[in-house]
Amino acid sequence: MIRLLIVDDEEIITEGLFEVLKQLNLGLDLYKAYAGEEALDLMNRTRVDIVLSDIRMPGMDGLELMNNIRSHWPHCKIIFLTGYNDFDYIYQAIQASGVSYLLKSEGYGKIIKAVTDAMNELENSLRFHNLIKQSREKLTTLETLAQGNYFRYLLQGARAEEELEVDFRKLGIALDSSLPVLVVLGDLQRTNLSHSFADSQEAALAVKFLAETFLTERTDSLGIIDRYGDLVWLIQPGSGLRIDPGEAYVRTVRYLEGQFELLQQACMESLGITFAITLCAEPCEWKQLSMAYERIRNQQHRRAGDGAQMIQTVYMESVETAIPSRSLREKEETLAIHLEGGSREGFLHLLRELTETAFVEGRGGGPFVLELYYTIALLLLSYINRWELHDKVEATGLMQRELHASWQDSFDYLKRVAESLFDLRLSGERSRAAAAIEKVRSYIDEHLGEDLSLVRLANVIHFNPSYLSRLFKQETGINLSEYIDEARIEKAKELLKQDEMKIAEVGVRVGYETPHSFTRFFKKSIGFTPLEYREGLRK
Known part of the structure; x- marks a missing residue:
């Protein structure tokens, strides 16, 4: 969803523009600020796509705000509202790309057109077929595979800085071996992808190449494909960012949250691929890379909901200690990928193929079948141990094949255990989603008089705003904004029963600083002004 921020020190203008754009239902996520400093604070916390701002404001004026916007979100479109005597300001503003201006006297029609034009420009920029082609020319598939193999080598243990420096230079890795690195894991939703290894690799490469166009402007990054077919990015702030390390x-973490959200949207529109992102909010030293990677993968498994289009920020001190890496035979690695990714259909399909092949090769028994059984059993047992599911899955027969009457019974038992694990994973995702939404509801009920913007609520549970909005609607059946409005109305009704409390005070208690705004909101919701409602109660 495109985010638009309205900035003007005159409240009547800000509120008027907000209401007009809200009523048009353009699909915008709207925010407002009454000063440049307040706008900048919001942009420090989340991505903003369009800014509609007065050019002359006390304190930080429009031009200073524009310069700050460019350093945070280079792709943001800026529309300035000006007076007749602002030519010098206008001249400076229009030298920058992505900036337009309107006279305040031109009315809402021109403003709405400027906003829709900016939206169209942003949407067109997300059609990246040409950018994919350009990215493919920059980085070949062979180089990507070599760097992926090197990443797996790095996960085996710590390496000296001098060794890293030499390897980076030879492999064309544009990272500094003396600086820490941010780790990002992208989990492709494999339910949308073919079972073919080639198709999965092609999809992962397409996402990786497209990501280059989003990350290169402000960061130095390396994107690779790990052993499970997921994408991993190692990222450092760009060398041009000359501030305290x-x-x-x-700043880079905030930038990445916004850019990966755009990347998700572009991949969905251009490639038909969805994926979840788990982003480590703290940089790690190269010797800690293996631990950071395992912890992020561990945390991504504990996501709330299905994870589609999710961006989850992870703080290392809040994540449980990671379980050591899995050790599985090469030919069963795809089973591990399906189990790890929650792909029930893919896992059972491959299990059936392996079982049929085993009975043909082993004629119903023999060393080959025994090897296959215990390899799959060990995979399932490893999963049960790592996610502490011993009390939820009956697994006593996994490592005791002799408990089963026949080989057919043995593999039927493995299938039942696997299905139980997929059922538990699904119920766990649902329960964590319900818990997350309940936490948001409780926060709303306890802070009705405060800022309840989507960005603020997303920070409460460390999700990106778009994912929270979708998850809330999915779990409750109503939009988050509707829930907030209903909660505020109910609280206002309760407070209006208390005659000693002034109507203006009631408005402040439910988040409306000015009596006019509260009255308009209340009447629009129930058809009466607060005063009429109170008088009705008295009668």
């Missing part, structure tokens, strides 16, 4: 990583 600690602040550079903080």
Whole structure:
């Protein structure tokens, strides 16, 4: 969803524009600020796509705000509202790309057209077929595979900085071996992909190549495909970001949250691929890479809901200690991928193929079948141990094949255990989704008089705003904004029963600073003004 921020120090203009654009239902996620500093604070916390701003404001004026926007979100479109005497300001503004201006006297019609034009430009920029072609020319598939193999080599243990520097240079890795790195895991939703290995690799490469166009402007990055077919990005702040190193990583994390959200949208529209992102909010040293990677993968498994289009930010101190890496035979690695990715259909399809092949090769028994049984049993047992499911899955027969009457019974038992694991995973995702939404509801009920913007609520549970909005509607059946409005109305009704409380005070308690805004909101919701409602109660 495209995010639009309205900035003007005159409240009547800000509120008027907000209401007009809201009523048009353009599909915008709307925000407002009454000063440049307030707008900048919002953009430090989330991506903004279009800014509609007064060019002359006390404190930070429009031009200073524009420069700050360019350093945070280079792709953001800016529309300035100006007076007749602002020619010098206008001249400076129009030198920058992505900036337009309107006279305040031109009315809402021109403003709406400027906003829809900016939306069209943004949507067109997400059609990236040409960018995919350009990215493919920059980085060959052979180089990608070589770098992926090197990543698996790095996960085996710590390497000296001098060794890393030499390897990076030879493999064309544009990262600094002396600086820490941010780790990002992208989990492709394999239910949308073919069972073919070639198709899965092609999809992962397409996403990786497309990501280059989003990340190269502000970061140095390496994207590789791990052993499970998922994408991993190793990222450092770009060398042009000349600020304190600690602040550079903080800004880069915020930048990545916004850029990966755009990447998800582009991949959905251009490639028909959805994927979840787990982003480590803290940089790790190269010697800690293996631990960071395992912890992020562990945390992604514990996501709420199906994870489609999710961006989850992980703080290392809040994540349980990772279980050591899995050790499975090469020919069963695809089973591990399906189990890890939650692809029930893919797992059972491959299990059936392996079982049929085993009975043909082993004629109903023999070493080959025994090897296959215990390899799959060990995979399932490893999964049960890592996710501590011993009390939920009956697994006593996994490593005791002799408990089963026949080989057919043995593999039927493995199938039942696998199906139980997929059922538990699905119910776990649903229960975590319900818990997350309940936490948001409780926060709303306890903070009705405060900022309840989508960005603020997303920060409460560390999800990106778009995913929270979709998950809330999915779990409750209503939009998040509708729930907030209903909660505020019910609280206002309750407070209006107390005669000693002034109507303006009631408005403040439910998040409306001005009596006019509260009255308009209340009447639009129930058909009466607050005063009429109170008088009705008295009668």
